[in-house]
Amino acid sequence: MTAHVLSDTGTLTGRSLRHILRSPDTIITTAITPVALMLLFVYVLGGAINTGSDESYINYMLPGILLITIASGIAYTAYRLFLDMKGGIFERFQSMPIARPAVLWAHVLTALVANLASIVIVTGVALIMGFRTGASVTDWFAAAGILILFTLALTWVAVIAGLSAKTVDGASAFSYPLIFLPFISSAFVPTDSMPGPVAWFAENQPVTSIVNTLRALFAQQPVGHDIWIALAWCAGLLVAAYAAATAIYRKKIS
Amino acid sequence: MTTTTREPAIRVRAVTKSYQDLHVLRGVDFDVAPGSIFALLGSNGAGKTTLVRILSTLLRANTGTATVHGFDVASAPGDVRRSISLTGQFAAVDEVLTGRENLVLVAKLRHLRNPGAVADDMLARFSLTDAGNRRAGTYSGGMRRRLDIAMSLVGNPPVVFLDEPTTGLDPQARIEVWQTVKRLAKDGTTILLTTQYLDEAEQLADRIAILHQGVIIQNGTLAELKQLLPSAEVEYVAKQPTLEDVFLALVGDTADGAAMPAGGESR
Ligand SMILES: Nc1ncnc2c1ncn2[C@@H]1O[C@H](COP(=O)(O)OP(=O)(O)O)[C@@H](O)[C@H]1O
Ligand SMILES: [Mg+2]
Numbered sequence: 001m002t003a004h005v006l007s008d009t010g011t012l013t014g015r016s017l018r019h020i021l022r023s024p025d026t027i028i029t030t031a032i033t034p035v036a037l038m039l040l041f042v043y044v045l046g047g048a049i050n051t052g053s054d055e056s057y058i059n060y061m062l063p064g065i066l067l068i069t070i071a072s073g074i075a076y077t078a079y080r081l082f083l084d085m086k087g088g089i090f091e092r093f094q095s096m097p098i099a100r101p102a103v104l105w106a107h108v109l110t111a112l113v114a115n116l117a118s119i120v121i122v123t124g125v126a127l128i129m130g131f132r133t134g135a136s137v138t139d140w141f142a143a144a145g146i147l148i149l150f151t152l153a154l155t156w157v158a159v160i161a162g163l164s165a166k167t168v169d170g171a172s173a174f175s176y177p178l179i180f181l182p183f184i185s186s187a188f189v190p191t192d193s194m195p196g197p198v199a200w201f202a203e204n205q206p207v208t209s210i211v212n213t214l215r216a217l218f219a220q221q222p223v224g225h226d227i228w229i230a231l232a233w234c235a236g237l238l239v240a241a242y243a244a245a246t247a248i249y250r251k252k253i254s
Numbered sequence: 255m256t257t258t259t260r261e262p263a264i265r266v267r268a269v270t271k272s273y274q275d276l277h278v279l280r281g282v283d284f285d286v287a288p289g290s291i292f293a294l295l296g297s298n299g300a301g302k303t304t305l306v307r308i309l310s311t312l313l314r315a316n317t318g319t320a321t322v323h324g325f326d327v328a329s330a331p332g333d334v335r336r337s338i339s340l341t342g343q344f345a346a347v348d349e350v351l352t353g354r355e356n357l358v359l360v361a362k363l364r365h366l367r368n369p370g371a372v373a374d375d376m377l378a379r380f381s382l383t384d385a386g387n388r389r390a391g392t393y394s395g396g397m398r399r400r401l402d403i404a405m406s407l408v409g410n411p412p413v414v415f416l417d418e419p420t421t422g423l424d425p426q427a428r429i430e431v432w433q434t435v436k437r438l439a440k441d442g443t444t445i446l447l448t449t450q451y452l453d454e455a456e457q458l459a460d461r462i463a464i465l466h467q468g469v470i471i472q473n474g475t476l477a478e479l480k481q482l483l484p485s486a487e488v489e490y491v492a493k494q495p496t497l498e499d500v501f502l503a504l505v506g507d508t509a510d511g512a513a514m515p516a517g518g519e520s521r
Binding site for chain 1: 340405
């Protein structure tokens with residue numbers, strides 16, 4: 001049965017990608033909030049924000065916006081997984097001779113593709129709005145790698161939500177705090193402008209190290225040890241969420 | 255058709271299942287002969303779906319054993335899944351995909367050689383060819399059920415579970431499902447179907463078992479079940495008793511087959 005993990009995952013991923021292609025609004029919706037935030041911050045608030053650097057404000061804020069894009073995109077993963085379980089197709093799959101992990105991995109890979117599409121859209125809008133970077137191909141790969149790792153980690157969190165939710169709203173509600181997290185980080189204003197305890201939280205939560213790393217990559221500056229903190233956060237979250245999700249899944253199907 | 259010498263296609267022994275203190279199955283025993291249609295009759299809440307879920311490896315029994323196509327559902331679930339198909343109580347089709355895509359999906363997941371051809375064949379068999387390229391979400395209830403059953407039959411599994419296959423269907427669609435079931439049995443497939451409808455069991459089944467308050471209270475052919483009626487009552491009915499008469503006589507006039515809470519008295 002395990003011999004079929006790859007082909008079953010491929011088949012099921014094809015299925016959920018079709019879902020996305022047939023309702024591309026989910027990708028647009030995912031991109032709309034970050035784009036609106038970008039417009040708000042760049043054309044309304046940004047003029048009053050002192051970032052303490054000579055970067056343009058859009059360059060400064062894009063990393064945080066990209067993380068918000070991912071955080072709002074993964075809500076759809078929980079939503080789609082929840083609908084599968086409700087609708088009975090999940091049980092059909094479970095009663096068939098298919099590799100058990102394939103069902104979850106298909107949703108995770110689909111989330112990855114959908115989120116990358118949203119990120120490309122948001123980055124495209126940012127370029128139109130004046131985002132510029134001299135990042136090399138290697139820098140871009142590093143940035144993409146971190147975004148993919150962050151997406152994977154949050155997607156497994158979404159799988160937990162999708163598997164354990166009792167209602168549709170419950171399935172996506174978990175993402176609200178995640179969307180909010182970048183606001184209490186270095187994403188939009190420097191953390192040293194914040195009052196003591198808030199600044200402490202902002203500096204020690206995962207978003208700040210990821211934002212700082214991405215910002216440094218785009219600005220071709222040394223990433224320092226932020227990249228290791230960022231990677232540790234993403235990897236740690238990924239492992240913990242994956243373990244929890246598969247444990248819940250196993251309990252559910254046994 | 256009922257070959258007693260061969261291994262039963264489904265064998266259920268002393269199966270119990272409780273949800274917290276609700277004892278849904280209290281020791282269920284029965285066999286289903288290969289190639290036969292076996293109807294599990296019971297009122298709403300009797301535990302039919304619970305039993306089907308146990309037999310199709312979706313749920314574990316608390317105690318007891320069950321084998322399907324010679325494989326133990328607990329220790330060889332993978333082999334069981336290769337031998338069965340489940341058509342659940344609620345149609346499990348992907349509404350975003352077309353009918354054809356749904357069938358291709360299942361054919362691929364069953365690792366069949368030529369998924370497209372299998373799908374087209376099924377569409378034709380279930381009179382869905384014209385609707386094949388429409389999204390399943392636009393189908394009527396009857397079409398959706400046909401697609402659901404067609405998806406279950408992809409790959410010709412030797413044992414088929416149909417959980418209330420006609421509940422909610424109009425009479426026309428109901429007859430279509432019956433014809434499908436009869437055709438399947440003629441080709442040698444073993445079918446276990448659950449139903450609340452006595453006429454459905456009467457129409458289709460080689461054997462009928464009545465699940466009531468967690469146990470099988472009767473198990474026999476239609477003729478055998480009809481003989482169970484007290485003769486006085488047969489006279490009173492003054493015509494061939496229907497299965498309904500038998501059912502009501504057996505379970506009492508309340509016909510309350512629902513599982514009982516722990517410690518509940520039977521009537
Ligand atoms: N997951 C569950 N948790 C608790 N009770 C359940 C669960 N599934 C079913 N039941 C209860 O078990 C009883 C039998 O249910 P079911 O097997 O669906 O009956 P049927 O299919 O014959 O209508 C019902 O009282 C139902 O409410
Ligand atoms: Mg039921």
